[in-house]
Amino acid sequence: MIGPLLLPLLFTAVIGSPHHNECRCRPTDKCWPSTKEWTALNKTLNGNLAAVRPAAFVCHAPDYNAEACQVVKDSWSNSVWRSSQAGAIQWENWEAWPERDQSCYVESPEDSVCQQGRISLFSANVQSAKDIQHAVRFAGNHNLRLVIKNSGHDFLGRSAAPESLQILTHSMTDIEMLDNFIPKGGKKSEGTAMRIGAGVQLPEMYVAAAKQGRAIVAGAAHTVGAAGGYIQGGGHSPFGQWKGLASDNALEFEVVVADGSLVTANAYQNRDLFWALRGGGGGTFGVVTRVTIRTFEDVPVVAYNFNMTTAGGDPRFWDVFTEWHSALPSINDGGGSGYYYGFPNLPLSATESVSTIFALLFFTEKTSVAEVDALFQPLASKLRQMGNVQVVNESIAFPSIISTASTLILGGSADSTGRTSMLASRLYSKDLMLTPNGPRRLANAIKSIKWDPGHEFIGHVVAGGAVATNGETIDSAINPAWRRTISHLLFARSWKAAETTPAQQAAIIRNMTDVEIPILRSVEGEDQMGAYLNEANGYEPDFQASFWGRNYPRLYRIKQKWDPEGLFITRKGVGSEDWDDAGLCRRGH
Numbered sequence: 001m002i003g004p005l006l007l008p009l010l011f012t013a014v015i016g017s018p019h020h021n022e023c024r025c026r027p028t029d030k031c032w033p034s035t036k037e038w039t040a041l042n043k044t045l046n047g048n049l050a051a052v053r054p055a056a057f058v059c060h061a062p063d064y065n066a067e068a069c070q071v072v073k074d075s076w077s078n079s080v081w082r083s084s085q086a087g088a089i090q091w092e093n094w095e096a097w098p099e100r101d102q103s104c105y106v107e108s109p110e111d112s113v114c115q116q117g118r119i120s121l122f123s124a125n126v127q128s129a130k131d132i133q134h135a136v137r138f139a140g141n142h143n144l145r146l147v148i149k150n151s152g153h154d155f156l157g158r159s160a161a162p163e164s165l166q167i168l169t170h171s172m173t174d175i176e177m178l179d180n181f182i183p184k185g186g187k188k189s190e191g192t193a194m195r196i197g198a199g200v201q202l203p204e205m206y207v208a209a210a211k212q213g214r215a216i217v218a219g220a221a222h223t224v225g226a227a228g229g230y231i232q233g234g235g236h237s238p239f240g241q242w243k244g245l246a247s248d249n250a251l252e253f254e255v256v257v258a259d260g261s262l263v264t265a266n267a268y269q270n271r272d273l274f275w276a277l278r279g280g281g282g283g284t285f286g287v288v289t290r291v292t293i294r295t296f297e298d299v300p301v302v303a304y305n306f307n308m309t310t311a312g313g314d315p316r317f318w319d320v321f322t323e324w325h326s327a328l329p330s331i332n333d334g335g336g337s338g339y340y341y342g343f344p345n346l347p348l349s350a351t352e353s354v355s356t357i358f359a360l361l362f363f364t365e366k367t368s369v370a371e372v373d374a375l376f377q378p379l380a381s382k383l384r385q386m387g388n389v390q391v392v393n394e395s396i397a398f399p400s401i402i403s404t405a406s407t408l409i410l411g412g413s414a415d416s417t418g419r420t421s422m423l424a425s426r427l428y429s430k431d432l433m434l435t436p437n438g439p440r441r442l443a444n445a446i447k448s449i450k451w452d453p454g455h456e457f458i459g460h461v462v463a464g465g466a467v468a469t470n471g472e473t474i475d476s477a478i479n480p481a482w483r484r485t486i487s488h489l490l491f492a493r494s495w496k497a498a499e500t501t502p503a504q505q506a507a508i509i510r511n512m513t514d515v516e517i518p519i520l521r522s523v524e525g526e527d528q529m530g531a532y533l534n535e536a537n538g539y540e541p542d543f544q545a546s547f548w549g550r551n552y553p554r555l556y557r558i559k560q561k562w563d564p565e566g567l568f569i570t571r572k573g574v575g576s577e578d579w580d581d582a583g584l585c586r587r588g589h
């Protein structure tokens with residue numbers, strides 16, 4: 001494939017295409033809104049429109065300001081700060097625009113010019129659905145590149161776009177607890193539910209639910225927003241084995257669609273949109289203003305930590321890896337879900353290193369540590385028989401999901417971001433682990449990846465159980481592979497922002513798309529399984545099949561129906577193949 005980062009913008013206006021807007025209106029174009037028009041928009045937004053510069057602009061000449069710059073430096077890796085800034089998203093590489101060699105890194109010298117990169121030019125800090133309608137209509141009328149930023153966590157750069165108008169949903173943080181939720185247009189109560197505004201973040205939901213003795217299915221992060229990319233992308237959770245994906249538990253969406261109207265999508269009305277919003281990906285079908293999700297009675301949890309360690313570089317580490325994956329189906333069927341972190345090469349000191357897998361699994365609605373420990377005994381005895389494998393475990397019985405989450409998932413107050421990050425990931429099936437030699441094939445694939453000291457892979461055991469069985473009753477846009485998944489496995493590559501040239505960055509990414517992802521894919525064959533669209537490579541090859549499998553054609557049709565002009569385009573999102581990489585000009589048809 002062509003190096004994605006160096007691909008020039010070949011596709012500008014295409015003559016003879018049926019669409020009238022071949023390119024977005026850009027600041028240098030005559031069609032760009034006048035100051036008067038921006039001012040009018042600002043007025044309808046009650047003064048909440050801002051002209052935006054990248055957060056680090058105060059660290060560069062001619063705008064250098066020592067005091068302001070120090071604040072930026074101190075906040076740089078704090079996700080809470082990043083989530084609130086119009087001029088920042090979470091990952092530095094998506095703030096920059098390497099295709100144009102534009103960046104504004106805090107690490108760059110003071111005398112280097114701060115360039116806008118992919119940071120939006122204007123931001124509408126919306127407070128209500130009405131504000132969102134104003135901003136969407138303005139973007140539609142002026143043919144602007146529109147982008148929605150919630151927390152800015154997206155690993156594929158979907159919450160930033162060059163020369164765009166940003167809708168910042170961060171301020172919409174209302175939470176309502178509902179005892180008897182009847183979807184609009186329906187008759188039957190869905191029981192207890194929680195209705196959240198577009199800007200609500202996961203910890204706020206856990207806490208609001210717990211106040212009423214309730215629990216929710218949500219992920220493990222401090223500042224990820226629930227209503228945006230998380231639920232619309234599927235949303236995995238350490239409690240998913242118990243109650244399914246977050247999107248399985250979404251009951252109703254309120255959405256501002258491309259023509260500016262506010263519609264309700266649920267099982268009774270706008271059902272195609274309801275289907276698409278549960279897994280079709282954020283930023284694609286409209287701006288969700290509120291989502292209503294199920295809540296459940298809070299229940300106890302046994303948390304179980306299991307570590308498997310060999311001497312650094314001992315080839316038996318890959319036997320450990322194989323046995324661990326062979327054991328996963330029985331552990332997952334026994335209620336286990338959570339995460340495992342593998343370090344093929346983990347230095348402990350200048351002279352000593354280990355190879356290790358550190359697993360932290362949650363058994364929801366369980367109280368017996370002995371019962372959980374018994375699930376690990378067959379694996380533990382196999383590993384001990386290998387010799388020279390250190391196996392240790394520790395477990396805690398928690399009285400509730402909220403106590404589990406606050407102790408083990410939400411410790412600290414922020415996620416560590418503010419660096420570069422590019423992922424490679426794959427969903428692997430339970431069937432693979434039950435196939436003779438399947439886990440061994442996976443081990444051989446992962447072994448062939450280059451593992452630098454301290455570099456880790458993360459396995460997410462966030463499917464099976466209800467995620468699998470919900471597939472029998474819930475029809476939604478999520479990748480059907482999720483219903484067969486046992487592990488969502490990923491690793492990240494990172495580089496020093498200011499010291500790595502765009503060409504070097506492109507080479508790292510190209511090796512991921514051309515060498516490393518094919519290694520991950522090869523384990524189950526090209527047409528099996530896929531990848532989780534929220535935690536995948538930003539240049540994922542053949543993304544339509546990877547992220548949605550057989551659901552893609554239906555998603556594409558729904559996209560054309562609700563957004564025929566392509567106002568909502570995100571990187572590697574539904575319909576994005578019709579646009580160039582920056583979403584600025586249509587590709588030829």
Ligand SMILES: Cc1cc2nc3c(=O)[nH]c(=O)nc-3n(C[C@H](O)[C@H](O)[C@H](O)COP(=O)(O)OP(=O)(O)OC[C@H]3O[C@@H](n4cnc5c(N)ncnc54)[C@H](O)[C@@H]3O)c2cc1C
Nearest residue numbers: 150151152153154158219220221225228229236282283288
């Ligand atoms: C530290 C960390 C932990 C994570 N943990 C988990 C986890 O446990 N489980 C999991 O499944 N994922 C997890 N993720 C991945 C996460 O789901 C994605 O990064 C997701 O895109 C974040 O959504 P957001 O709305 O907060 O982010 P943003 O980057 O702001 O938005 C993501 C996408 O959604 C769109 N969007 C945002 N708001 C709206 C809206 N109101 N309407 C329509 N579109 C909108 C944006 O345009 C963009 O396309 C994690 C990520 C990080 C960085």
Ligand SMILES: *[C@@H]1O[C@H](CO)[C@@H](O)[C@H](O)[C@H]1NC(C)=O
Nearest residue numbers: 038039042047048049050051
């Ligand atoms: C919008 O109005 C507010 C309040 O009057 C002002 O502070 C802000 O600078 C304006 N934004 C733009 C882009 O002019």
Ligand SMILES: *[C@@H]1O[C@H](CO)[C@@H](O)[C@H](O)[C@H]1NC(C)=O
Nearest residue numbers: 373376377380391392393394
């Ligand atoms: C977990 O640790 C306890 C206490 O050391 C031990 O008795 C038990 O056998 C261990 N379980 C496994 C599966 O190794």
Ligand SMILES: *[C@@H]1O[C@H](CO)[C@@H](O)[C@H](O)[C@H]1NC(C)=O
Nearest residue numbers: 305306307358359392393394
């Ligand atoms: C497993 O390893 C992790 C990471 O090194 C460590 O925090 C944890 O305490 C270990 N658990 C046990 C039971 O030793």
Ligand SMILES: *[C@@H]1O[C@H](CO)[C@@H](O)[C@H](O)[C@H]1NC(C)=O
Nearest residue numbers: 448449450508511512515516
């Ligand atoms: C590409 O990736 C493979 C697998 O991780 C690695 O062995 C190789 O060194 C990488 N090549 C380059 C040029 O980075």
